[in-house]
Amino acid sequence: MAISPSIMTTYGRIDIAFTHGKGSFLFSEDGNRFLDYASGIAVNAFGHCHPKLVEALTEQANKLWHTSNLYRIPEQEVVAEKLVANSCAERVFFCNSGAEATEGAVKVARRYAWANGEKDRTEILCATGAFHGRTLAMLAANDRPLFREGFGPSAQGFTHVEWGNIESLKKLIGRHVAAILVEPVQGEGGARKAPDGYLKLLKDIALENGSLLISDEVQIGMGRSGTLFAYQQEEIEPDIIALAKGLGGGFPVGAVMAKAEVGDAMVPGTHGSTFGGNPLAMRSANAVLDLLLEDGFLQSLRDTIRYFDNKMDELILNDKNNFSVIVRKKGSGMLRGFELNENYTAADFGNIAREKGLLLVGAAENTIRLLPPLNTSKEEINMAFELLNQVILEIKKK
Numbered sequence: 001m002a003i004s005p006s007i008m009t010t011y012g013r014i015d016i017a018f019t020h021g022k023g024s025f026l027f028s029e030d031g032n033r034f035l036d037y038a039s040g041i042a043v044n045a046f047g048h049c050h051p052k053l054v055e056a057l058t059e060q061a062n063k064l065w066h067t068s069n070l071y072r073i074p075e076q077e078v079v080a081e082k083l084v085a086n087s088c089a090e091r092v093f094f095c096n097s098g099a100e101a102t103e104g105a106v107k108v109a110r111r112y113a114w115a116n117g118e119k120d121r122t123e124i125l126c127a128t129g130a131f132h133g134r135t136l137a138m139l140a141a142n143d144r145p146l147f148r149e150g151f152g153p154s155a156q157g158f159t160h161v162e163w164g165n166i167e168s169l170k171k172l173i174g175r176h177v178a179a180i181l182v183e184p185v186q187g188e189g190g191a192r193k194a195p196d197g198y199l200k201l202l203k204d205i206a207l208e209n210g211s212l213l214i215s216d217e218v219q220i221g222m223g224r225s226g227t228l229f230a231y232q233q234e235e236i237e238p239d240i241i242a243l244a245k246g247l248g249g250g251f252p253v254g255a256v257m258a259k260a261e262v263g264d265a266m267v268p269g270t271h272g273s274t275f276g277g278n279p280l281a282m283r284s285a286n287a288v289l290d291l292l293l294e295d296g297f298l299q300s301l302r303d304t305i306r307y308f309d310n311k312m313d314e315l316i317l318n319d320k321n322n323f324s325v326i327v328r329k330k331g332s333g334m335l336r337g338f339e340l341n342e343n344y345t346a347a348d349f350g351n352i353a354r355e356k357g358l359l360l361v362g363a364a365e366n367t368i369r370l371l372p373p374l375n376t377s378k379e380e381i382n383m384a385f386e387l388l389n390q391v392i393l394e395i396k397k398k
C-alpha cells in the first residue's frame with residue numbers, strides 16, 4: 001500500500017512498517033523478523049521494549065505525564081544529578097532532540113562569552129563532515145550545503161575547518177571564537193572517528209584561546225563509545241556536551257550539559273523548552289542511565305565491542321579472498337561502519353541486508369553504518385555477520 005499523501009515528503013521512506021519489537025528484533029506488518037542494527041539511528045540503546053524501560057514509563061504514565069518547567073520537576077533533578085555525578089559537567093538543561101541540544105550548546109557558549117564582556121566572541125568552529133541537526137542555525141553548523149538549499153539566509157557565525165587537521169584549525173582560531181563544536185565520532189559524516197589525540201589538541205587550543213569545546217555526543221554519547229561519554233576516552237573535559245538519541249532509549253529527550261561556570265551564564269529567561277525534561281522523558285532517561293551504570297555493564301559492553309571489532313576484521317578478510325566490496329572498517333565503539341568500494345552503493349548494500357532480515361543505516365562516504373543496541377548478544381552479532389557475509393556474496397553477483 002502506498003504511503004499516505006498526508007505525510008509531508010521529507011523522507012524517501014522504505015515501504016515497511018513495524019508492529020512490535022523485542023530486544024534487538026523488529027517485526028513487520030507482513031510477519032517478517034529483522035535484526036535491528038540501525039536502532040532507530042542509535043536511539044534504541046537497549047533494543048525494543050526493554051522491561052526496565054517499559055516498567056518505568058508505564059508506572060509514570062499512570063501517575064503524571066507533564067507539568068511544566070514553571071515548577072520543580074523532581075524526576076529531572078534525579079537525572080541531572082546522575083549525569084553530573086558521572087561526567088565532567090555540573091549543570092544540565094533538558095530539551096527534546098539532538099538539534100535542540102547542539103543549538104542549545106551553541107547558545108550557552110555564546111552567552112558565556114557575552115556574560116564575560118566578550119561581545120564579539122560569537123564564532124563557532126565546526127568540522128568538515130559535521131552533522132549537528134536540522135534547525136535553521138544547525139544547518140549552518142553542518143557541512144552539508146545541500147541541506148541549506150532553499151532555506152534562505154544562513155545563520156551567521158559558523159566556520160568549517162578540515163576534520164582532523166589541527167594546522168587548519170590553528171589558522172582560524174582567534175579571539176572571535178566562542179567555541180569549537182565537534183563530534184568525537186562523526187555519525188552521519190560516515191562513522192568517522194577522530195584521530196587519536198585530536199580532542200585533546202582541540203581542548204588545548206580552545207583553552208589557550210579562551211574558547212570553549214563543545215562535544216556533540218548526540219549519537220556517540222550514552223555508552224555507544226564504550227564509555228558513558230566519548231570524551232572520557234581522551235581524558236579531557238569539554239566545557240559543554242550535547243546529548244540526545246540514546247538518552248531516552250526511544251523516548252524523545254535531549255540534554256545540554258556544561259561546566260558550572262559556563263552553565264551559570266544561563267540565567268532565568270535566557271532559554272527554555274515547554275516539553276523539555278518532562279516526567280515521562282525523565283523516567284525513560286533515568287532507566288537508561290541505570291542500565292548503563294549497572295555494575296559491570298560498561299565493562300561487558302567493551303568486551304562486546306572487541307568481539308564486534310574482530311568480526312569486522314574477519315568479514316573484511318573473507319571479502320578480500322575474492323573481490324573486495326569493503327574498502328575499510330570505520331568508526332568506534334558501537335557506532336561502526338564499512339566504507340564500500342565505489343562499484344557498490346551503501347543504499348544497495350542496505351537494501352540487500354534488509355531483504356535478508358538485517359537493518360542497517362547509510363552514511364556519507366559510501367559507508368554502511370552499524371548501530372547495534374548496546375546490550376546485543378554475541379549470538380546476535382554472529383547472526384549479523386553471517387548475514388553481512390551473504391550480502392557481500394550477493395552484491396558481487398550484481
Ligand SMILES: *Cc1c(COP(=O)(O)O)cnc(C)c1O
Pocket residue numbers: 097098099100102131132133134183187188216217218219220244245
Ligand atoms: C542525530 C544527530 C543530531 C540531531 O539530532 P535530532 O534529534 O535529529 O535533532 C545532532 N548531532 C549529531 C551528532 C547527531 O548524530
